[in-house]
Amino acid sequence: MTVEPVVGRTNGQTHRTAYDEATRARLAADADAIVARYPQERSALLPMLHLVQAEDGYVSPRGIAFCADHLGLTTAEVSAVATFYTQYKRHPNGEYTVGVCTNTLCAVMGGDAIWEHVCDHLGIGHDETTQDGKITLERVECNAACDYAPVVMVNWEFFDNQTPESVADVVDRLRSGEPVAPTRGADSVATFREVSRVLAGFDDGRADEGVGAGEPTIRGTVLARENDWRAPAFPGEEGGGSSRTAARGGGSTHEPKTGGEQSSAERPATTAGDASSAAQEKQQASRDAKEQ
């Protein structure tokens, strides 16, 4: 692929991109397929930015211009979105993003030690890439695998129950070009560009690779089977029946304090403060103001 210099935007000239015609046509066909998934075309922007990363290895200026042109947006509007999300890279990314979870639980269980070790091992820090362009190192936030802590993600595949040594081994093998298998995921980690294309919604046919669950995921399932603990049987269905119909938890006499209508707040939507008459009046005044 030839990389042409990116043309700057001048007055009267909008969104010229530096993709050659063949590349541009191919990307446009992919973009059309993405747009077709949604009732409104702007919804295609996030997957299209993943598509740009699949092409260029980061959200390039020409990729931003391409998205803007295709969706009838300004490049500023596209950039505003691209800079909001941590998975969009603003400079060329390594072939593999290695993300060490240093949120509280993983950090305490050893994630901080892994982070120190892999930084020393690679000689780079957060959001930096090795000289050979193979590894971009990141601290990541909770990736929803806390029962496998400490967790490391490589191109968004799970590497569970890691140690400083195991991660050093993984990055060494990645740099030497060996296929590396995640703990739960595809048979081998795909490249950053390949994974970006999947995230744009283009199936790579690898869904049936790998396990369905690791050991912690099925601990409850296995324990229940060993003890013949079951959920109540579905009425009128054969099998799966259980005499244990009294699987009730501890009772409670407290009245529920449900949130307000359709609240998804992760706290009771009505707190003692909200329920005070002063708060009620303030809230009503606020609502009245919005009605006008």
Place this chain on the structure above:
Amino acid sequence: MGTTLTPVLSDRWDAEQSWKLSTYEQGGGYRGLRRALGMQAADVVTMVKDSGLRGRGGAGFPTGMKWGFLPAPDGGPRYLVVNADESEPGTCKDIPLMLASPQDLIEGVIITSYAIGCHHAFVYVRGEVVHVYRRLLAAVAEARAAGYVGTDILGSGFDLEITVHAGAGAYICGEETALLDSLEGLRGQPRLKPPFPAVAGLYARPTVVNNVESIASVPGILRGGADWFKQMGTERSTGHGLFSLSGHVTRPGQYEAPLGITLRELLDMAGGVREGHELKFWTPGGSSTPIFTAEHLDVPLDYESVGAAGSMLGTRALQIFDETTSVVRAVTRWTEFYKHESCGKCTPCREGTFWLAQVLQRIERGQGTPQDIDLLLDLCDNILGRAFCALGDGATSPITSAVKYFREEFEAGCHTPADVLFPPERSALFDYRPRSGAALAGVHA
């Protein structure tokens, strides 16, 4: 032993190729959909209301009631959006569910769409789990090939498209209106409510936003009936739920049990706190729920009891920390997370989380001042209830609760670094020698 496990969603997770449609159908999958399609849509809503199912994403709002809030059909589109953006620290139930058995979710999506009159449903999954995304795409394709998705589903005349959409890394998109903005191709920032999504949600059309586990619980309710579901759990917190044990516990993992089980019962099943150690503090439902201590081991884990004890059931993300753990270090790291994930839309959260992190970082370094605890609490008071969405509120929960139970550790931060009081290598699962003098305090700065 009192309460025992009730695997419903997790029942087939250990099966060979558990994620395939054939495995799911062998276990009775799609019987719920067949039953639903033979009912009036309104009766499906009533059945879910009667089951008492409440939102499994944290807030616990009654699911059927949420569906019932949609205005009467006006001929225009109505949408179902599944919140699969699981990112709350400690929460790890929806991601393994979708990896092991995505069809539970897909069947739930189809039934729910039928119930609310939706013909195009969306699953918004966080982008940082590529194999889960692959499994979801494949699950929709398999369901389509079997006639469960598309036009005239199972000869019912009901049509449905499902789009699985990958996010791009932003915790705030777990907030339902931020998720809708993100799905519309915008920065994921929360919207002012009202209007609520039921009235003006995706593309300003009536929209239901539900958590993965909530929707995945719907097929079982259709299959077994409301009374079947209510055989599990408590009177006000009915049904089964995934309890995720992590941290300093002998056998961490997913344990599906009736709501109202206690941590003591769950810890018994999981082999207890790691050998030679004892429980110090834990979260009942992720980092945004106020922490508990050993005195709360017997609190029934249902919405009401956890609330009455001063916290929230949240996502049943039970993060267990033993006596080696510095509560100051734990809370500082969570605060750095909220600071990093604050979307910047409202001032109390944007500024407040930065201030909180700075104060906590100096306490962690042993350089706090005697006024810092009061300063922290004052900052929390200025964020709680004043932020645009629940992220700001959540950021204050670990701080205020930790000061309540472990004030002396914060006071010690005026003269002694947290990693001197609690050497971090004692908390880790493996032996290592920490870098001397290089405290990680402020790694997110």
